[in-house]
Amino acid sequence: MIDIFVPLATGWLLDAVVETDSGQRMDQIWRELAVFLLLVVLFICCRNSLTLITNRISAKAMMELAKQSFAKIQRLSSDWHANTFSGSTVRKLTRGMWAFNAATETLAFGIFPAVLVSVGIVAVFAYNWLILGVLVFVGIALFTACSILLAVKWVAPANAAAQEVDSQVSGLISDAISASSIVKSFAAEEREDRHLADLVERWRAGAMKAWDRNAYTSLIQAAILIILQAGLLAGGIWLWSRGMASAGDIVMIVATQALFNGYLRDIGLHVRNLQRALSEMQDLVDLERAIPEITDLPDAQPIVVERGHIKFENVTFRYRGNAAPLYKNFSCEIQPGEKVGLVGASGAGKSTFVKLIQRMYDPESGRILIDGQDISSSTQSSLRSIIGHVPQDAILFHRSLRENIAYGRPDAAHNEIIAAAHQAHAHAFIEKLEAGYDTVVGERGLKLSGGERQRVAIARAILSQRPILILDEATSSLDSISERYIRDAIETIAKGRTTIIIAHRLSTVKSLDRILVFDRGVIVESGSHAELLQLKHGYYRQLLKNQEDSTDQRELAVQ
Numbered sequence: 001m002i003d004i005f006v007p008l009a010t011g012w013l014l015d016a017v018v019e020t021d022s023g024q025r026m027d028q029i030w031r032e033l034a035v036f037l038l039l040v041v042l043f044i045c046c047r048n049s050l051t052l053i054t055n056r057i058s059a060k061a062m063m064e065l066a067k068q069s070f071a072k073i074q075r076l077s078s079d080w081h082a083n084t085f086s087g088s089t090v091r092k093l094t095r096g097m098w099a100f101n102a103a104t105e106t107l108a109f110g111i112f113p114a115v116l117v118s119v120g121i122v123a124v125f126a127y128n129w130l131i132l133g134v135l136v137f138v139g140i141a142l143f144t145a146c147s148i149l150l151a152v153k154w155v156a157p158a159n160a161a162a163q164e165v166d167s168q169v170s171g172l173i174s175d176a177i178s179a180s181s182i183v184k185s186f187a188a189e190e191r192e193d194r195h196l197a198d199l200v201e202r203w204r205a206g207a208m209k210a211w212d213r214n215a216y217t218s219l220i221q222a223a224i225l226i227i228l229q230a231g232l233l234a235g236g237i238w239l240w241s242r243g244m245a246s247a248g249d250i251v252m253i254v255a256t257q258a259l260f261n262g263y264l265r266d267i268g269l270h271v272r273n274l275q276r277a278l279s280e281m282q283d284l285v286d287l288e289r290a291i292p293e294i295t296d297l298p299d300a301q302p303i304v305v306e307r308g309h310i311k312f313e314n315v316t317f318r319y320r321g322n323a324a325p326l327y328k329n330f331s332c333e334i335q336p337g338e339k340v341g342l343v344g345a346s347g348a349g350k351s352t353f354v355k356l357i358q359r360m361y362d363p364e365s366g367r368i369l370i371d372g373q374d375i376s377s378s379t380q381s382s383l384r385s386i387i388g389h390v391p392q393d394a395i396l397f398h399r400s401l402r403e404n405i406a407y408g409r410p411d412a413a414h415n416e417i418i419a420a421a422h423q424a425h426a427h428a429f430i431e432k433l434e435a436g437y438d439t440v441v442g443e444r445g446l447k448l449s450g451g452e453r454q455r456v457a458i459a460r461a462i463l464s465q466r467p468i469l470i471l472d473e474a475t476s477s478l479d480s481i482s483e484r485y486i487r488d489a490i491e492t493i494a495k496g497r498t499t500i501i502i503a504h505r506l507s508t509v510k511s512l513d514r515i516l517v518f519d520r521g522v523i524v525e526s527g528s529h530a531e532l533l534q535l536k537h538g539y540y541r542q543l544l545k546n547q548e549d550s551t552d553q554r555e556l557a558v559q
């Protein structure tokens with residue numbers, strides 16, 4: 001609003017200069033000059049205050065956005081994470097945060113002042129010369145309508161398409177980099193290069209289209225502005241020729257043009273920036289709206305587990321998108337402290353069994369009870385805090401080994417961490433590392449071998465002291481020493497706990513209390529190793545024979 005008065009003050013100053021023909025009127029000029037300078041200083045002060053205010057708002061809001069989105073992402077289902085590129089999500093999050101900043105700045109410094117200035121200029125012109133007021137109003141309305149229409153209907157879709165490919169590029173890069181060891185082992189660098197080349201070619205075409213549309217829009221806007229300027233100037237000169245405007249008024253018209261040129265020329269840019277920022281923020285909104293498939297009931301209670309008794313009662317479960325359910329009226333019971341091995345061909349439903357216990361998914365019907373409490377009416381955090389899980393491919397954080405082991409109990413004392421590492425047979429190899437427990441393992445623990453990683457994961461589970469333990473045996477062939485260490489560690493950790501082991505090597509399950517043999521979502525046999533061997537045409541026997549045969553073949557091949 002201060003800016004609107006600057007051209008007026010310029011005009012007054014010029015009129016004062018023109019009209020001054022004697023030294024007596026000099027004080028008038030000084031006064032007009034003082035008004036002009038005061039306006040300029042006031043304008044700078046206001047603008048800078050606004051900058052300081054928006055700085056605070058933006059920084060705080062971006063911080064909140066980061067915290068809120070991260071919290072949300074962490075709580076989305078395993079399915080969501082399995083189906084979403086982590087690289088794209090990271091990009092969407094950071095891009096959305098900065099988009100918020102762009103939107104605030106655009107509104108505070110672009111659109112809001114432009115609207116005010118436009119209204120002010122129309123009012124000033126209409127007050128002095130109605131005809132010019134109408135001309136400015138029509139010109140500004142036409143310019144704004146064109147700018148917004150083009151930005152929203154023409155430029156924005158091209159921007160959104162380019163942005164989508166932009167996220168895919170980030171996703172592909174992070175996917176290939178995180179799987180770099182596989183890329184290398186298959187000497188597939190060129191193939192990955194080509195993948196990226198195809199995608200960035202699509203990105204280039206999309207980005208160029210969006211940028212070109214931006215450029216054409218600017219051209220159309222410039223044309224409208226030139227026509228408006230020409231009309232205003234011609235009108236001003238016409239009024240001056242008829243004695244209805246002074247020389248100062250002409251200067252005011254020229255100065256006003258410079259003013260709204262600045263504000264209006266950028267309004268198209270601001271609308272486009274706002275549009276882009278909003279569509280970038282849309283990703284965060286979508287994220288915020290994504291429904292965590294598993295939610296706590298309003299009256300969910302923390303689960304209390306002392307014994308670790310697990311019971312599946314007529315559970316029917318189907319993965320989303322699958323025609324047939326994997327489990328139909330599935331029932332099964334695991335006694336407190338029992339050590340149970342799950343075996344069966346790949347895809348038989350072993351992992352799903354443990355995922356259901358952890359409530360990564362909800363069954364269609366039936367109940368899963370732990371110590372008599374239905375897990376669907378317990379809080380998820382309490383449920384997961386009673387289950388220790390050693391995954392097949394132990395994932396470690398890019399943090400020190402100490403922090404990795406203490407992840408389940410961050411307040412654990414150093415000697416407890418060492419004791420857990422001892423029990424997991426991890427202490428010896430950690431001691432040999434240069435920085436010992438302070439060694440930072442590479443991203444996802446890549447600096448350690450598979451066997452070492454799994455022992456660290458076991459130490460983590462030992463330290464967290466959960467009453468129920470789920471162990472997914474590593475499928476990767478471990479060297480026999482690692483394998484023995486791990487088997488030892490499992491025996492230590494399993495003591496006094498209900499333990500479920502998904503076994504890929506049948507040698508692991510021989511010493512367990514009971515073996516559940518899975519086949520296509522059904523437990524076809526259940527019993528100890530010795531009992532199952534008694535079954536003449538048993539499935540377990542068959543599996544054992546197959547595995548022994550393939551081991552023999554491997555050994556023969558080695559020989």
Ligand code: ADP
Nearest residue numbers: 319320322326345346347348349350351352353
């Ligand atoms: P196992 O652990 O015995 O190898 P799983 O429990 O992982 O078997 O899988 C059982 C079946 O469910 C398989 O046919 C698998 O393809 C299917 N399945 C597993 N996870 C999903 C999923 N997220 N979405 C759809 N189907 C799945």
